[in-house]
Amino acid sequence: MYEIRIHSRGGQGGVTAARLLALAAFRDGKHATACPFYGAERRGAPVVSFVRIDDRPIRVYSQIRSPDLVVVLDTSVMETVDVLQGLKEDGKVLINATHGVDLGDYKTYNIDLTGIALREKLVIAGSPILNTPVLGALAKMGIVSVESVTSAISEMFSDERNVHAAKAAFQELVI
Amino acid sequence: MTEIPKEEYILKCTSACAGCSSSLILRYVLKAAGADTVLVIPACCTSVIQGIYPNTAMNVPIYNVAFAAAAACASGMSEAFLKAGKKTNVIVYAGDGGTVDIGIQALSGAFERNTNFLYICYDNEAYGNTGMQRSGSTPTGARTTTTPGGKMRIKKDLAGIVAAHNPPYLATACSAYPKDLFSKVRKALSIEGPKFIHVLAPCPPGWRYPSERTIDVGKLAVKSGMWILYEREFGKVTINGPSRAAMIKPIPIEDYLSVQGRFKGITSEATDILKSQAEKAAKRLKLEEEGIC
Amino acid sequence: MLTIATGNKAVAAAVKEIKPDVVAAYPITPQTEIVEQIAEYVASGELDSRYIPVESEHSAMAACIGASVTGARSFTATSSHGLFYMHEMVNWAAGARLPIVMANVNRALGPGWNVWAEHTDSLQERDTGWLQVYVSTVQEAYDATLMAFRIAEHQDVLLPVMINLDGFTLSHIMQSLETVDPGDFVPPIQLPYAIDPANPAGYGTLTGPNDYFRFRWDMERSMRDSVHVIKETEEDFGRRFGRSYGFTEDYLCEDAEVVVISMGTLGKEAEVAIDLLRKEGVAAGAMRLRWLRPFPNLDLSGRDVVVIDRDYSFGFGGIIANSLKAKFGVEPFSVIAGLGGQEVTYDDIASFVRERRTGEEYWFGVNDDV
Numbered sequence: 134m135y136e137i138r139i140h141s142r143g144g145q146g147g148v149t150a151a152r153l154l155a156l157a158a159f160r161d162g163k164h165a166t167a168c169p170f171y172g173a174e175r176r177g178a179p180v181v182s183f184v185r186i187d188d189r190p191i192r193v194y195s196q197i198r199s200p201d202l203v204v205v206l207d208t209s210v211m212e213t214v215d216v217l218q219g220l221k222e223d224g225k226v227l228i229n230a231t232h233g234v235d236l237g238d239y240k241t242y243n244i245d246l247t248g249i250a251l252r253e254k255l256v257i258a259g260s261p262i263l264n265t266p267v268l269g270a271l272a273k274m275g276i277v278s279v280e281s282v283t284s285a286i287s288e289m290f291s292d293e294r295n296v297h298a299a300k301a302a303f304q305e306l307v308i
Numbered sequence: 309m310t311e312i313p314k315e316e317y318i319l320k321c322t323s324a325c326a327g328c329s330s331s332l333i334l335r336y337v338l339k340a341a342g343a344d345t346v347l348v349i350p351a352c353c354t355s356v357i358q359g360i361y362p363n364t365a366m367n368v369p370i371y372n373v374a375f376a377a378a379a380a381c382a383s384g385m386s387e388a389f390l391k392a393g394k395k396t397n398v399i400v401y402a403g404d405g406g407t408v409d410i411g412i413q414a415l416s417g418a419f420e421r422n423t424n425f426l427y428i429c430y431d432n433e434a435y436g437n438t439g440m441q442r443s444g445s446t447p448t449g450a451r452t453t454t455t456p457g458g459k460m461r462i463k464k465d466l467a468g469i470v471a472a473h474n475p476p477y478l479a480t481a482c483s484a485y486p487k488d489l490f491s492k493v494r495k496a497l498s499i500e501g502p503k504f505i506h507v508l509a510p511c512p513p514g515w516r517y518p519s520e521r522t523i524d525v526g527k528l529a530v531k532s533g534m535w536i537l538y539e540r541e542f543g544k545v546t547i548n549g550p551s552r553a554a555m556i557k558p559i560p561i562e563d564y565l566s567v568q569g570r571f572k573g574i575t576s577e578a579t580d581i582l583k584s585q586a587e588k589a590a591k592r593l594k595l596e597e598e599g600i601c
Numbered sequence: 602m603l604t605i606a607t608g609n610k611a612v613a614a615a616v617k618e619i620k621p622d623v624v625a626a627y628p629i630t631p632q633t634e635i636v637e638q639i640a641e642y643v644a645s646g647e648l649d650s651r652y653i654p655v656e657s658e659h660s661a662m663a664a665c666i667g668a669s670v671t672g673a674r675s676f677t678a679t680s681s682h683g684l685f686y687m688h689e690m691v692n693w694a695a696g697a698r699l700p701i702v703m704a705n706v707n708r709a710l711g712p713g714w715n716v717w718a719e720h721t722d723s724l725q726e727r728d729t730g731w732l733q734v735y736v737s738t739v740q741e742a743y744d745a746t747l748m749a750f751r752i753a754e755h756q757d758v759l760l761p762v763m764i765n766l767d768g769f770t771l772s773h774i775m776q777s778l779e780t781v782d783p784g785d786f787v788p789p790i791q792l793p794y795a796i797d798p799a800n801p802a803g804y805g806t807l808t809g810p811n812d813y814f815r816f817r818w819d820m821e822r823s824m825r826d827s828v829h830v831i832k833e834t835e836e837d838f839g840r841r842f843g844r845s846y847g848f849t850e851d852y853l854c855e856d857a858e859v860v861v862i863s864m865g866t867l868g869k870e871a872e873v874a875i876d877l878l879r880k881e882g883v884a885a886g887a888m889r890l891r892w893l894r895p896f897p898n899l900d901l902s903g904r905d906v907v908v909i910d911r912d913y914s915f916g917f918g919g920i921i922a923n924s925l926k927a928k929f930g931v932e933p934f935s936v937i938a939g940l941g942g943q944e945v946t947y948d949d950i951a952s953f954v955r956e957r958r959t960g961e962e963y964w965f966g967v968n969d970d971v
Contacts (some may be wrong), residue, residue: 144513152605155775158604170773171631171716192873194770195946244593287596288937316915351682355714372712372771376657409656410627410686442654443636453633454626454654533640 135186135276136197141206143178146264149206150206153268153285154248158186160281166191181208186276200224202276203234206246208234227270229263244270244306253298266294267303279303312490313339322365323521324357327519330356330430331507332431334401335430336486338368345372345397346385348413350378353437354405354430375572376496379414380404383423390424397497398425404445409465419473419502426496426503429466430483432511440514447534448585449569449578452514458571462585468506471540477503478540483510484526488537488548494538508535511557516569528564530554533586538593545596555590603645606778608771611739612637612704612764613638613677615746616648618783620815621702622673625664630716631653631768632706635678655853657747658683662690662701669699670804674750674794677700680706680768681722688726688885690821694761695730697805698857699789700753703731704746707911708768708939720864721912724893724920732762732827733893737778737850737869742766744844744893748834751787755834757826759793767865769942782844824895831892848897850889853879857886860901862921862944864890864907867939869949874950883940885954906931907957908951911939918962934958938965 137154141147148169155167163186168240170181183197199219205211220226220239227233229246250261265286272279279300286295317338324331330353347370349355355372358534373381376401386398395596407429408417434452435441442452444464451458468537471480477499481489489507496503510525512518517525529535530550537548547555561583565571595601602842608613616624624643626636651668658679665675671937679687684705694701709719721775723733732752741862742764749762766772794802801813831848839845852872854860861871868889878885890897908919910919917923934957939945943966953963 152775160776163607164777165605166774166776168770178323190867191776192772193947194767194870195944198635199945238896351714359711372714374686374711376686401629410658412656437630438630438633439637441628441633443655453637456641456644 134185134186134191135202136200137186137196137202137204137276139182139184139204139206140210141180141182141263142160142210143180144260145206146165147180148182149289150204150264150267151184153264153289154184154271155186155278156288157268157272157281157285158184159279160284163188164190167192167251170196174183179214196258202227202274204267204271205229207262220249225274226294227267227274229267230242240276242270242274242306242308246270246300246302248304250300253301255298262295262298265290266298266302269299272299273303273306273308281297310491310494312487313335314439316340317367317448318344319365319367320358322359322398324353325511325513325519327355327430327512328353329427329511329522329523330354330481332486332522333430333489333509335346338366338491339479340490341368341397341399341497342369343386343410344395345399347397348378348382348400348516350375350402350406352403352406353432353540354403356437370456375406376410377414378406378411379418379423379427379538382425382427383421386423386425393458398470399520400425400427402427402429402546403436404429404433404466405443408464408469410590411578412469412598415507416473418446419475419504421471423502424500426493426505428493428505428507430508430509431466432514433510434514435565436511437577448581449565449571451572455475458574462581467504474543475504476501476542478506480503480506480508480535480537482508482526482530482535482537484523484530485537485550488550492539494513516572517567521567525564525567528567531559532564533558533590534561534582536589536593543559545593547593547597555594602777602780604780605775606739607634607773607775608742608766609634609706609773609943611743611778612746612766613642614778614780615743615860616676617642619747619787620648620672621650621676623668623675625653625655625661625675625677627655627658627661629658629678629680629683631708631772632678632680632683632704633878634772635704635706636867641741641922642649648907656820658686658810659690660688661842662687662694665701666690666694666697666699667700669694669792670697670796673791674700674754675792676703678704678706681705681710682847684712684722684726692724692729696816698820699757699761699821700759700792701754701763702746702749702765703761703866704764706772707765708770711811715941715946716768718770718865719911719940719942720765721940722763723763724778725892725911726763727920728758730824731894732758732760732824733765733766734762734891735864735868735893736891737771737866737889739771739774739778740773740844741846743778743839744842744846747781747783747786748838752827752830752834754787755773755827756791756793758823758830760823760827764879765865768927770866784841786838799831828861828895831895846891847897852887852889854886856884857904858884859905859907859957860886860888861907861909861950861954862888862925862933863911864921865895865911865913866887867909867945870945870947871950873947874954877947877951883954896928898922899925901925901929903930905957906933907936907953907960908933909936909938909945909953913937913940922962932960934960936960937962
């Protein structure tokens with residue numbers, strides 16, 4: 134089982150990112166679950182979502198304690214939240230950032246999702262949409278296939294800019 | 309001109325959305341009411357905004373209560389304080405859903421019994437805490453998650469319903485006019501009996517506008533006549549300044565509707581209903597102010 | 602069609618297939634997406650139902666009752682406080698012998714306000730005459746909703762059915778879902794005594810002490826008859842759609858020396874605990890209780906029983922543990938866990954089994970220092 138924890142702020146689409154990821158994994162023929170953890174969430178409050186991907190049916194509902202991958206859509210949550218908590222020794226981190234963030238021993242991938250969203254004009258009510266481009270980055274990391282990412286995004290969103298942004302992120306992420 | 313006290317009763321780190329009208333409203337309500345106050349809060353955004361155990365973001369006692377029960381609970385509290393000779397302000401602070409829908413029975417009962425308390429309804433015109441479903445207070449044409457094509461029915465006339473109970477004081481207010489709100493709360497609390505203040509509370513995620521425009525949107529509501537600021541003191545109507553000006557020279561209603569995503573694609577039919585409701589309300593209030601009806 | 606959906610969306614999707622005539626809707630976390638999704642189906646024309654956005658849950662159930670007694674198929678959804686606000690009418694619906702179907706998303710009770718999973722809400726309604734089923738996966742939520750209408754409307758039942766799903770843990774999790782075209786799986790509703798001005802009758806009239814008890818017995822008789830209706834419905838469902846259920850879902854129970862009994866998502870996660878325990882050489886099994894009413898006949902002889910109650914009856918004990926004790930004479934290790942969404946993992950469940958003490962009660966997370 135591969136476990137992913139996604140950190141974001143309410144209103145940034147972190148929950149949708151988790152659902153898109155689960156849908157993409159599902160289209161890859163895997164079993165997948167996605168669940169947000171709800172605190173007293175309001176727009177702007179830190180939000181955590183969990184995604185599990187496995188070849189066999191997933192019967193676990195409790196929170197992910199030792200993720201294989203941590204995704205941080207908004208680095209500002211790191212001021213109040215320990216995003217690395219429980220991360221496996223060989224775990225990876227994917228961060229939405231313009232320059233490299235150093236997280237010590239963990240293999241960290243940086244990608245400017247915000248920049249990609251802005252360039253693709255993927256902005257709603259003043260906020261850049263991060264949940265579709267991040268799927269492209271996850272595909273580059275081999276978590277899901279690009280084909281399934283495209284299909285999942287198209288299933289959920291009619292606006293083509295979402296697919297463009299995901300493809301741009303796929304191109305941009307350096308492994 | 310009353311000085312607004314500097315003391316804050318809402319502390320930092322509430323869970324409010326950026327641009328939240330309710331937090332702005334409550335800030336001024338508490339400044340006007342002072343420390344000897346209890347807030348009775350039914351299920352609504354403020355249930356969550358006040359923070360999560362073990363913290364509270366307010367510097368007055370808050371009694372959280374079930375959705376339908378606020379005015380009834382406040383009745384009990386008010387009677388108990390009366391018996392004990394205490395002068396503590398009992399203020400219900402509730403959203404529109406908890407007032408005009410599920411809370412209306414308790415509200416009516418408390419007012420009919422002449423309960424000594426202040427009921428403040430902050431109206432963001434939907435069930436905000438559960439993600440913006442329509443309420444009886446949602447205006448015609450507004451999209452909510454349960455009226456995806458725009459609400460067909462009219463907005464309940466909450467102030468009219470309360471006015472039918474003949475309270476000693478009833479007023480409307482708006483988060484964009486905090487000084488006006490402050491003085492109304494002060495005035496209300498100086499009167500014995502059941503008082504009601506209906507406050508328009510523009511809501512960025514619900515009404516779908518950028519968070520920094522909350523004050524703008526509130527002003528547009530008043531200037532277009534879609535929201536009228538007035539007081540009804542022992543039955544006598546006084547229309548307040550900004551609305552008096554709006555009645556002479558209103559800005560087009562479309563200016564108010566067009567900045568809100570919830571009115572996107574509103575039909576001309578629905579817009580006409582909104583216009584005619586606003587016009588009728590203004591006409592009636594003017595006549596009442598002149599003492600004609 | 603194979604897709605991925607949340608528990609709430611799955612319930613709404615099943616409701617769409619069953620085409621209720623009337624849906625009463627009132628929002629409450631964590632159920633709200635059910636009534637929102639149905640609103641979208643109605644607005645888009647995918648579902649031709651009369652949608653009533655009522656002003657409270659008491660009115661939601663009252664509206665369902667009014668619709669149902671005319672012979673219309675009706676549905677609503679609620680949680681916790683909403684369920685309790687309609688409590689009087691929940692009782693009324695069963696007494697009125699109306700085949701109303703309601704989804705209840707299990708949530709804890711305030712004060713303090715808590716929106717997370719707990720079973721006390723629906724368990725407090727266990728005496729009302731409603732049938733109750735507890736589901737543990739998105740697929741099961743969908744399937745159980747389809748079956749609920751058929752069971753409720755069966756002429757041998759004519760009692761309302763409540764489908765229970767854990768708040769957030771199941772209502773908001775996305776899992777795979779296969780939607781089906783039910784075809785004629787649920788026949789058209791036929792209420793034998795629907796309101797008909799051509800055949801006027803008084804409904805629910807004043808009923809004296811010499812007669813009232815007969816109506817209560819009639820409810821119980823139908824509750825007993827519902828056992829065979831549930832069996833047949835689930836068997837037919839299995840034949841048509843390939844998925845079988847039962848009064849319980851048993852995992853490795855046949856040779857089990859200790860059985861963990863629970864409901865909802867904990868019942869599913871318990872299977873992972875069982876796998877861990879089996880690796881350690883413990884002959885453990887998990888029995889997930891699905892139907893709470895009618896209460897199933899279980900054979901618990903000859904093994905230890907660990908019960909996880911995601912509920913409590915103050916001054917008495919865990920409701921499931923004590924139900925089993927009363928019905929079958931077992932002395933369970935009664936674990937009280939998961940209240941208000943308290944995190945309970947498969948590791949925790951495994952430790953309940955390893956550390957079990959027959960006949961004792963254990964409040965998970967509470968120790969002598971508290």
